[in-house]
Amino acid sequence: MKIVVPLKQTVDLVEELELNDEATDVEREYLTFKLNEWDEQALEEALLLKDAGVASVTVVGLEEEDIDQSLYSALAKGADEAVKLTGDFSAGVSSHRRAAILADYLQGAGYDAVLIGVQTPEDLDGQAGGILAGLLNVPHVSVAVGVEPLDAGLKVTQEFGAGVAHELAVTGPAVIGVQAARQAPRYVPISRIRAAMGEGGLSEVPAPEVDVPAGLTVRRMYAPESSSHAEMLSGGVDAVAARIVEIIRERGVLK
Amino acid sequence: MSQEIFVLVEHHNGEVTDATHECLGQAEALGGPTVAVLLHSGERALADGLYADRVLSVDDAAFSHFLPEAYAAALAALVRDRDPRLVLIANSTVGIDVGGPLSARTGRPLVAYCKGLAVEGDTILATSQVYGGKLNAEVEIAGPAIVTMVAGATAPAEGSPGSVEDVAAPELGGLQTRFLTRIEPDGSDVDITGEEILVSVGRGIGGEDNIGLAQELADAIGGTVSGSRPVTDAGWLAKTRQVGKSGRKVKPKLYLACGISGAPEHLEGMSDAELIIAINTDEKAPIFDVAHYGSTEDLFDLLPALTEALEGVTA
Ligand SMILES: Cc1cc2nc3c(=O)[nH]c(=O)nc-3n(C[C@H](O)[C@H](O)[C@H](O)COP(=O)(O)OP(=O)(O)OC[C@H]3O[C@@H](n4cnc5c(N)ncnc54)[C@H](O)[C@@H]3O)c2cc1C
Ligand SMILES: Nc1ncnc2c1ncn2[C@@H]1O[C@H](COP(=O)(O)O)[C@@H](O)[C@H]1O
Numbered sequence: 001m002k003i004v005v006p007l008k009q010t011v012d013l014v015e016e017l018e019l020n021d022e023a024t025d026v027e028r029e030y031l032t033f034k035l036n037e038w039d040e041q042a043l044e045e046a047l048l049l050k051d052a053g054v055a056s057v058t059v060v061g062l063e064e065e066d067i068d069q070s071l072y073s074a075l076a077k078g079a080d081e082a083v084k085l086t087g088d089f090s091a092g093v094s095s096h097r098r099a100a101i102l103a104d105y106l107q108g109a110g111y112d113a114v115l116i117g118v119q120t121p122e123d124l125d126g127q128a129g130g131i132l133a134g135l136l137n138v139p140h141v142s143v144a145v146g147v148e149p150l151d152a153g154l155k156v157t158q159e160f161g162a163g164v165a166h167e168l169a170v171t172g173p174a175v176i177g178v179q180a181a182r183q184a185p186r187y188v189p190i191s192r193i194r195a196a197m198g199e200g201g202l203s204e205v206p207a208p209e210v211d212v213p214a215g216l217t218v219r220r221m222y223a224p225e226s227s228s229h230a231e232m233l234s235g236g237v238d239a240v241a242a243r244i245v246e247i248i249r250e251r252g253v254l255k
Numbered sequence: 256m257s258q259e260i261f262v263l264v265e266h267h268n269g270e271v272t273d274a275t276h277e278c279l280g281q282a283e284a285l286g287g288p289t290v291a292v293l294l295h296s297g298e299r300a301l302a303d304g305l306y307a308d309r310v311l312s313v314d315d316a317a318f319s320h321f322l323p324e325a326y327a328a329a330l331a332a333l334v335r336d337r338d339p340r341l342v343l344i345a346n347s348t349v350g351i352d353v354g355g356p357l358s359a360r361t362g363r364p365l366v367a368y369c370k371g372l373a374v375e376g377d378t379i380l381a382t383s384q385v386y387g388g389k390l391n392a393e394v395e396i397a398g399p400a401i402v403t404m405v406a407g408a409t410a411p412a413e414g415s416p417g418s419v420e421d422v423a424a425p426e427l428g429g430l431q432t433r434f435l436t437r438i439e440p441d442g443s444d445v446d447i448t449g450e451e452i453l454v455s456v457g458r459g460i461g462g463e464d465n466i467g468l469a470q471e472l473a474d475a476i477g478g479t480v481s482g483s484r485p486v487t488d489a490g491w492l493a494k495t496r497q498v499g500k501s502g503r504k505v506k507p508k509l510y511l512a513c514g515i516s517g518a519p520e521h522l523e524g525m526s527d528a529e530l531i532i533a534i535n536t537d538e539k540a541p542i543f544d545v546a547h548y549g550s551t552e553d554l555f556d557l558l559p560a561l562t563e564a565l566e567g568v569t570a
Contacts, residue, residue, distance in 0.1 A: 013387045013516070014537065026386065041488075099359070118351065121387045124394070126365035126403070130355015137360075139324040139432045142352040143501070155435065158323075160267065160348050161501040163440025163494070166320060172431040177351065179501070180488045215364030217395040219380070224391045224541075230533060230549030240550045241560035244532060245568055247548060251530050253452065253509045254476070254568065 001112040003046045003055045005079070006102055006128070007071065009033040009064040010120045023220045028065075028092060035070040038117025044181035045147050046115045047078050054149045055112075056080045060105065062089050062098065062207060069193070071202055076192040083109075085207035095123050099131035100210035106136065111173060113154060118143055118177040125216060133175035141168055142177030256399050259339040260285060263330065264293040264310075265349045266301055267321070274345030278404050279307055279412035282343055285372055285379070290339065291417065294318040294329055302419045306412035315424035321349055324432040327356040332425040334361045339399065341372075341379065346403040348501075354403045365401045366394055368519070370408040388519045388541040406500070406523050444495035445479055451508045452478030455498055455525070456486055459514015459535065459554055463491040468558045469513060475565040481505070483515050499524035513554045517542025534558075 011017065011026060012034050018027045049055040058081040059074040061067040071082040085105060093101075106114065116129040133140030145165065146157035153171035159179060160166070170176075233240045248254050260282040265272045275291075282289040283306070291307040293299075296319035302310040311333065317325035330353060334342060342357065344350040346368060358365035368384040370391070379396040384405060396402075447453060454473040460466065466480065473480045480496065487497040498505055500520040510528035515521060517533070517540055525531070526545045533546035534554050543549045550557060
């Protein structure tokens with residue numbers, strides 16, 4: 001079974017987010033980007049299926065900042081094939097555009113299942129996986145916490161929270177939004193990624209032009225002015241520790 | 256386009272979710288008319304608990320459990336047929352699952368992580384949470400659209416149940432997805448929803464080897480260790496200890512958040528705690544917006560200091 005895992009570079013949220021001049025999006029120029037953490041989970045789950053001997057794994061990424069690093073890292077982890085869809089994506093890509101590009105690519109390349117991260121922090125216009133499934137007209141199962149072989153298809157565990165989940169059987173091509181792999185993503189040393197880079201092996205395909213009619217306009221983005229903010233404690237570690245003890249005693253939490 | 260606002264009714268085991276009632280409340284606040292869409296198998300009576308102008312009841316064996324493929328197909332057929340102005344769906348597993356397919360199948364835009372909607376002339380203005388809750392986006396919706404609403408954003412609907420209209424299910428033959436089993440919660444561990452003091456750790460704790468720091472503090476304070484999703488996904492803590500949207504919703508007397516950024520999915524599970532104290536080196540972390548007290552000290556310094564200070568008190 002051929003599994004395709006789309007990879008997306010996302011803003012590293014640990015960084016300070018500055019807005020562009022129009023305040024309609026983050027100023028991308030000075031940000032660092034890393035692989036979307038849920039795509040990393042999707043990749044791990046796909047590699048587990050490969051390890052089980054039932055799948056080959058193709059990773060595909062748009063030409064976004066540092067995507068090569070993520071694609072080669074996937075190859076170093078054991079992916080069979082890596083594809084870069086080239087084009088100018090420096091201004092960011094909406095989920096609908098991403099999904100339309102991926103749908104076009106997948107219709108040409110063939111696939112049995114798409115495993116994609118359940119979301120990215122930038123999915124303002126929805127989760128790309130669901131839109132992709134809709135465009136391809138195949139079943140979608142999202143918030144998956146396990147994807148395992150079952151007969152000729154897959155068994156997908158779909159999580160609802162508070163420990164409740166459903167197991168579903170899926171036959172035929174499908175898009176699965178992965179929340180968490182059955183195990184933590186495998187680690188690959190930087191030396192192996194460098195070696196993979198040295199070997200090359202990334203195929204480049206120009207991203208198709210897609211027509212994505214707009215229905216939405218971002219008027220502005222802003223940092224939420226929250227109605228409250230924590231009272232910040234200062235004065236060094238010991239002073240803060242002493243103050244916390246005082247607070248929880250005052251509140252009667254400590255008996 | 257009609258002016259109706261559709262709300263997808265999410266129900267499990269015979270119970271309609273709170274988030275559904277919140278979506279109905281939002282629809283009502285926009286002025287309606289509010290139409291609850293109830294996909295079910297022999298559970299028409301659920302309509303009695305829905306405060307909407309109308310309820311569309313679609314009964315089919317395929318809806319005996321949430322089956323993504325059947326839901327997406329039925330919703331798309333209804334939306335094409337009735338052409339509502341908006342479709343509101345909770346941003347739960349169900350909303351995350353069917354929002355995208357519905358958008359693509361009906362050619363309507365999708366606004367995700369919505370915290371609130373307002374009418375502005377002919378336009379509807381949505382406010383969405385983006386970048387892990389660090390930013391809000393204000394989005395103008397010109398025509399019809401699909402919106403997934405975050406939990407807790409609006410008050411639940413009030414009023415009285417609407418009239419029920421029975422609608423025939425669309426042709427649902429040839430489904431490629433089949434329900435197998437429902438997995439129930441694991442009851443073998445402590446139930447963190449019953450604990451009064453939670454020392455909760457996030458990715459900032461760095462690794463399984465450091466959980467001991469939180470455990471020592473929990474022991475000193477008489478509490479229990481819980482954590483954010485990445486911590487349980489990585490196996491540093493048991494899944495039963497997870498707080499948040501897909502974990503447990505907790506309301507302890509004290510919630511000490513250590514190395515947790517405060518993503519919306521985490522806040523969903525703990526923002527009602529009576530006293531929240533957050534420790535996070537990033538002064539802009541959203542957790543500080545819900546915490547009562549905060550410190551930007553490094554947790555690796557502060558947790559041991561706090562343990563020591565507490566041992567001084569309780570000894
Ligand atoms: C469908 C769905 C359901 C989800 N359900 C849940 C859920 O139930 N619960 C949940 O928690 N998440 C859930 N998530 C994930 C959620 O989106 C976030 O990814 C997650 O909450 C982030 O966890 P975190 O705060 O521990 O990690 P991060 O966001 O990585 O934050 C770590 C924080 O630690 C701080 N830090 C680092 N080092 C130190 C130090 N030495 N001292 C002090 N602070 C430090 C950093 O400044 C940072 O703010 C869900 C996501 C999805 C898509
Ligand atoms: N930004 C958007 N928001 C919502 N829906 C969209 C958006 N862009 C495209 N769509 C819909 O998604 C589908 C895919 O478009 P296409 O790019 O033509 O394949 C179409 O039916 C569009 O109407």
